[in-house]
Amino acid sequence: MGDLMGIGSENCLHLGGLRATTGSEFLCPACGARLGLEGVERWVREAEDARDESYALVEVDEFSEIVREERQREVYRRRKVLYELRSVPRGLSARPEMILVSYDPEGDAYDCRIFYKEPRPAGGLERVSVEANLDPILELKSHPDPNVRLASGKVEEFHALRQEGVREDQPPLLRRVFYSNEL
Numbered sequence: 001m002g003d004l005m006g007i008g009s010e011n012c013l014h015l016g017g018l019r020a021t022t023g024s025e026f027l028c029p030a031c032g033a034r035l036g037l038e039g040v041e042r043w044v045r046e047a048e049d050a051r052d053e054s055y056a057l058v059e060v061d062e063f064s065e066i067v068r069e070e071r072q073r074e075v076y077r078r079r080k081v082l083y084e085l086r087s088v089p090r091g092l093s094a095r096p097e098m099i100l101v102s103y104d105p106e107g108d109a110y111d112c113r114i115f116y117k118e119p120r121p122a123g124g125l126e127r128v129s130v131e132a133n134l135d136p137i138l139e140l141k142s143h144p145d146p147n148v149r150l151a152s153g154k155v156e157e158f159h160a161l162r163q164e165g166v167r168e169d170q171p172p173l174l175r176r177v178f179y180s181n182e183l
């Protein structure tokens with residue numbers, strides 16, 4: 001079987017699911033494989049084929065029953081990933097009107113509120129919380145919702161500003177509003 005994904009991804013089941021990236025590809029955070037929608041569909045079909053193979057066995061014992069069930073579950077899991085990716089609005093989503101980032105000192109986290117012009121995009125998130133650390137903030141940048149990815153850039157900016165303020169002994173920066181001209 002020709003595999004263009006490279007070594008390392010071949011045996012990965014993409015158990016963490018796939019995430020939308022900025023292009024039209026989906027990324028497995030575990031192995032780094034990037035699949036187009038067709039690649040994801042092929043990945044679903046592979047599970048269906050494996051399941052069908054187990055049903056084609058003539059002799060059925062307890063073990064092969066377990067295998068069948070497992071493979072059926074894998075088909076469902078992959079289909080769910082595919083349906084979720086298909087339902088992500090791509091490209092056409094409305095941009096937010098305003099993003100409010102505030103720092104919660106108690107939880108050492110950022111609370112990010114996304115305000116949309118009406119009508120709000122279907123399924124568009126309005127609130128995201130993220131730990132006040134660069135890694136989790138950067139991880140948000142591969143979120144399937146493009147507006148959450150946009151907001152994560154603003155959280156990153158705010159985080160950098162806040163770090164600077166801490167270094168320069170300024171009064172703590174607690175919130176910042178980003179208006180549409182800054183988004």
Ligand SMILES: [Zn+2]
Pocket residue numbers: 009012013014015028029030031032033
């Ligand atoms: Zn993977």
